[in-house]
Amino acid sequence: MFAEDEDNRIVVEAQQANYTQNFERFYYYHQVATVETIKSSRDDSFPKTVYTLVFFTDRHSPALGKNILVHDAEMKYLVDGKVIKGIFPYKHRLFFIFVKDPEGDTLIPKACQEWIKAIHETLHESVCLDDFDKPEILTLFKRIEKDKLSPETRAKMMLEYNQQDAIETAVNNAVNEKVLELAKSLITHNSELTDSCISDVTKLPIQKIQALREE
Structure with a gap:
C-alpha cells in the first residue's frame, strides 16, 4: 500500500515483511527523499527538514530493549566527538521503530510508548482502550473499528x-x-x-x- 500527501510531503508505504531488507536500504530511501527537497543545483540548501520513520512490525530491535533507533547527520570534532552547532540547521533524521515488543523499552517517552503499543495491539486485534490516553490514538481505533477489516485480512489481500x-x-x-x-x-x-x-x-x-x- 502506498499513500502520499504532496502538499505536506508525507509518504506512507506499507510492505510485507522481508527479512532480506537491510537498514541501508531505508537509509537510501531517506537520502533520496532529502535530496528531492532541493529544487536546483544553484540553490543546494535544504528548504525543510526530512524525517523518515520505518516501522518494523515483526522484528526485534538489534539493540535489545531499545525500540526507537535514530540515524541523523551531525558535524562532530574528530577527537572528542562533540557536535559543532549551527552547521546543519535542518537536522534530517531517520527513525527505526520496532513495535513487536512494546513493553521491552521502558525508557522512551510515554507518548512514543503509547503509539508503539497501539500499533502492536491493532496488529494482534487485542486492544484495551483504558491503556491509552492520547486522543489521536483513540480516534485511530474508532476508524479501524468502522473499517471492519482485520490486519490479517488486509495482509491476506495484499499477499x-x-x-x-x-x-x-x-x-x-x-x-x-x-x-x-x-x-x-x-x-x-x-x-x-x-x-x-x-x-x-x-x-x-x-x-x-x-x-x-x-x-
Missing part, C-alpha cells in the same frame, strides 16, 4: 494481490519470449518475408524485427 501480479508478470514474460522465438524463426527460415510481414504476424514493432536481424 493475494502480489501473488496475482507476480503470476501476470510471469505469464507476460513467457508470452514475450515465445513471440521473440517465433520472430527469430521466421527471420531464419523465411528469408523472403519482409520486416513488415513479420511485424504483422508477431505484433512486434518493425524496429524490434530489424534489431533481431542484426543479432
